[in-house]
Amino acid sequence: xxxxLVLEGSSxxxxxxxxLTNEMLEGIDRKTIYLREKTIVPIVDKRHDKEGFSKVDxxxxxxxxxxxxxxxxxxxTPIYWYGMTGIMKNFIDRWSQTLRDSQFQMKKxxxxxxxxxxxxxxxxxxxKGLPLIQQFQYAFDFIGLSFxxxxxxxxxxxxxxxxxxxxxxxxxxxxxxxxxxxxx
Amino acid sequence: xxxxLVLEGSSxxxxxxxxLTNEMLEGIDRKTIYLREKTIVPIVDKRHDKEGFSKVDxxxxxxxxxxxxxxxxxxxTPIYWYGMTGIMKNFIDRWSQTLRDSQFQMKKxxxxxxxxxxxxxxxxxxxKGLPLIQQFQYAFDFIGLSFxxxxxxxxxxxxxxxxxxxxxxxxxxxxxxxxxxxxx
Amino acid sequence: xxxxLVLEGSSxxxxxxxxLTNEMLEGIDRKTIYLREKTIVPIVDKRHDKEGFSKVDxxxxxxxxxxxxxxxxxxxTPIYWYGMTGIMKNFIDRWSQTLRDSQFQMKKxxxxxxxxxxxxxxxxxxxKGLPLIQQFQYAFDFIGLSFxxxxxxxxxxxxxxxxxxxxxxxxxxxxxxxxxxxxx
Amino acid sequence: xxxxLVLEGSSxxxxxxxxLTNEMLEGIDRKTIYLREKTIVPIVDKRHDKEGFSKVDxxxxxxxxxxxxxxxxxxxTPIYWYGMTGIMKNFIDRWSQTLRDSQFQMKKxxxxxxxxxxxxxxxxxxxKGLPLIQQFQYAFDFIGLSFxxxxxxxxxxxxxxxxxxxxxxxxxxxxxxxxxxxxx
Numbered sequence: 001x002x003x004x005l006v007l008e009g010s011s012x013x014x015x016x017x018x019x020l021t022n023e024m025l026e027g028i029d030r031k032t033i034y035l036r037e038k039t040i041v042p043i044v045d046k047r048h049d050k051e052g053f054s055k056v057d058x059x060x061x062x063x064x065x066x067x068x069x070x071x072x073x074x075x076x077t078p079i080y081w082y083g084m085t086g087i088m089k090n091f092i093d094r095w096s097q098t099l100r101d102s103q104f105q106m107k108k109x110x111x112x113x114x115x116x117x118x119x120x121x122x123x124x125x126x127x128k129g130l131p132l133i134q135q136f137q138y139a140f141d142f143i144g145l146s147f148x149x150x151x152x153x154x155x156x157x158x159x160x161x162x163x164x165x166x167x168x169x170x171x172x173x174x175x176x177x178x179x180x181x182x183x184x
Numbered sequence: 185x186x187x188x189l190v191l192e193g194s195s196x197x198x199x200x201x202x203x204l205t206n207e208m209l210e211g212i213d214r215k216t217i218y219l220r221e222k223t224i225v226p227i228v229d230k231r232h233d234k235e236g237f238s239k240v241d242x243x244x245x246x247x248x249x250x251x252x253x254x255x256x257x258x259x260x261t262p263i264y265w266y267g268m269t270g271i272m273k274n275f276i277d278r279w280s281q282t283l284r285d286s287q288f289q290m291k292k293x294x295x296x297x298x299x300x301x302x303x304x305x306x307x308x309x310x311x312k313g314l315p316l317i318q319q320f321q322y323a324f325d326f327i328g329l330s331f332x333x334x335x336x337x338x339x340x341x342x343x344x345x346x347x348x349x350x351x352x353x354x355x356x357x358x359x360x361x362x363x364x365x366x367x368x
Numbered sequence: 369x370x371x372x373l374v375l376e377g378s379s380x381x382x383x384x385x386x387x388l389t390n391e392m393l394e395g396i397d398r399k400t401i402y403l404r405e406k407t408i409v410p411i412v413d414k415r416h417d418k419e420g421f422s423k424v425d426x427x428x429x430x431x432x433x434x435x436x437x438x439x440x441x442x443x444x445t446p447i448y449w450y451g452m453t454g455i456m457k458n459f460i461d462r463w464s465q466t467l468r469d470s471q472f473q474m475k476k477x478x479x480x481x482x483x484x485x486x487x488x489x490x491x492x493x494x495x496k497g498l499p500l501i502q503q504f505q506y507a508f509d510f511i512g513l514s515f516x517x518x519x520x521x522x523x524x525x526x527x528x529x530x531x532x533x534x535x536x537x538x539x540x541x542x543x544x545x546x547x548x549x550x551x552x
Numbered sequence: 553x554x555x556x557l558v559l560e561g562s563s564x565x566x567x568x569x570x571x572l573t574n575e576m577l578e579g580i581d582r583k584t585i586y587l588r589e590k591t592i593v594p595i596v597d598k599r600h601d602k603e604g605f606s607k608v609d610x611x612x613x614x615x616x617x618x619x620x621x622x623x624x625x626x627x628x629t630p631i632y633w634y635g636m637t638g639i640m641k642n643f644i645d646r647w648s649q650t651l652r653d654s655q656f657q658m659k660k661x662x663x664x665x666x667x668x669x670x671x672x673x674x675x676x677x678x679x680k681g682l683p684l685i686q687q688f689q690y691a692f693d694f695i696g697l698s699f700x701x702x703x704x705x706x707x708x709x710x711x712x713x714x715x716x717x718x719x720x721x722x723x724x725x726x727x728x729x730x731x732x733x734x735x736x
Contacts, residue, residue: 499683
């Protein structure tokens with residue numbers, strides 16, 4: 001029985017990305033971490049300092065511990081300025097520190113996990129969101145996390161995504177795929 | 185006489201991105217804003233709330249006022265996880281609020297400006313940094329800012345970029361181009 | 369009542385791309401041009417020659433006349449080496465000549481049409497096929513053709529795509545979307 | 553002493569791509585294959601046919617034998633419709649056959665070679681040519697060919713590229729890099 005964790009990067013509740021994620025996960029048990037509710041300090045790059053990274057007192061380690069517990073990771077973010085939100089970016093930037101943290105073995109932890117990405121945007125997201133998909137691919141490759149698939153929804157006003165038949169169909173397909181993975 | 189503003193997204197001083205930017209701007213007067221020294225609150229997307237965005241008490245407005253004063257904008261950021269730093273992303277995310285702020289006319293202000301981008305990264309940046317270039321293009325298009333050119337440097341340890349002959353040559357070319365634009 | 373034309377770039381019949389296209393167009397009248405059955409000479413770029421392009425005696429003009437007659441264009445190509453097939457590329461390359469051919473008004477003809485793209489590939493097509501989607505976008509933008517949406521299927525052996533639930537769901541969504549556009 | 557082979561995909565002599573390639577290779581011995589002068593039949597994909605690929609009687613095998621003899625491969629193509637020319641695409645498409653041809657060991661041959669790419673285009677090539685760079689990366693990865701670097705020039709009318717200071721500086725950097733590689 002596999003378990004699902006949603007890393008939710010929206011700046012507010014009830015947006016299109018959250019709705020599309022819910023559509024995709026209908027009937028699927030999951031834990032959701034709303035990154036906006038957490039304290040995540042921007043990384044200070046100390047990879048090349050003699051003393052290395054300084055311990056940071058925020059929620060990042062706790063989130064990573066939760067990440068390591070689950071098999072299927074859903075990265076869910078609205079498209080802000082053609083990228084992930086700054087909130088999610090600060091979370092991911094800190095992976096450079098996690099990778100060097102001796103209390104974790106991040107790459108080893110990631111080996112048997114897989115990731116899905118959920119994006120929503122207002123300006124031609126299925127075209128202009130593609131660089132973001134490529135970035136997720138590069139990032140997942142770097143940490144050894146398998147990138148299974150993604151859905152990109154169109155929407156401006158909250159609720160719009162329900163009228164995006166394309167995205168809703170993809171969400172349904174991913175729902176079936178996820179269900180068969182979980183019970184496998 | 186045109187003026188140059190550098191928006192510097194690094195998390196620390198003295199990195200490769202800063203060095204490459206300095207190479208490109210040798211002999212050119214400019215003002216630099218180190219975004220890491222500023223307080224920039226992540227956006228809370230209220231585009232669809234009745235009351236609209238709430239006034240935020242941080243440094244974003246002051247930075248934008250400085251942006252509006254200059255003709256040539258240099259977006260300088262290390263490549264973190266194949267994107268701009270979270271620090272710079274939070275700065276750009278807030279443009280959604282600036283665009284709706286009646287004290288500014290952001291699109292009108294941008295009309296006659298042009299932008300250059302400086303990136304440095306350690307993992308095949310001239311390939312894996314390309315989605316980030318495409319995102320800058322989409323973002324600049326959205327606000328009506330002309331995207332003139334970019335340089336992508338390779339480097340891991342501070343100072344490495346000096347050995348990247350490709351990037352140094354591009355920086356020199358852009359130096360000449362900038363000088364002729366400024367004195368035009 | 370709108371009409372549909374498929375421009376099919378496969379090198380052989382019965383492949384996954386053709387199957388996915390058929391899935392998407394189930395119950396929809398259309399004409400299909402198999403580019404492999406046509407004679408299309410590679411362009412010789414004479415945009416800058418005094419005499420301009422020379423008249424070419426092949427099937428390209430006849431295909432373009434057919435293109436102009438339809439409202440919805442489906443560009444259907446397997447992903448070969450992360451791009452469209454050379455067969456389809458030679459067809460598109462010649463647009464540079466069509467654009468300058470006084471018997472046609474290509475941009476004006478394209479104004480009220482829209483395009484869909486169908487891709488199939490064997491090597492992570494929903495990631496590695498994305499640059500091709502971006503190229504179609506740039507090309508369609510150039511000729512003023514609206515890019516409505518796309519589906520990317522996974523398959524190696526003929527028939528594989530039927531097991532790609534994601535792609536089949538997208539094909540179904542596009543089938544509904546196309547049907548409502550046609551009868552509108 | 554390493555040797556250099558240029559695979560030139562232009563449809564005509566004397567264009568900007570050729571000029572930029574010459575700039576990059578000034579003072580460097582090389583052999584150039586003008587693909588437009590060769591007969592290269594579009595691939596017919598028979599990967600999944602029982603009998604496999606049929607022997608094709610054209611210049612492709614001879615070109616590949618030449619490719620295998622050299623250490624540094626320059627892929628030089630104008631940007632046509634945001635991709636490589638159909639002429640070059642047909643050449644590359646046939647690699648699927650070469651990979652399965654028992655007279656060759658294509659992947660083994662590629663192991664110690666490296667590639668450079670030269671592009672020229674008229675419509676924002678340093679932005680809109682990037683998907684093509686990504687495709688070259690994917691293709692080179694697939695055959696195990698190392699992708700060293702690239703230059704993208706701007707030009708419409710023949711000769712324009714000489715005024716592209718950026719591209720000329722990159723060509724000069726690559727010239728130095730190539731010279732040091734060759735004599736290494």
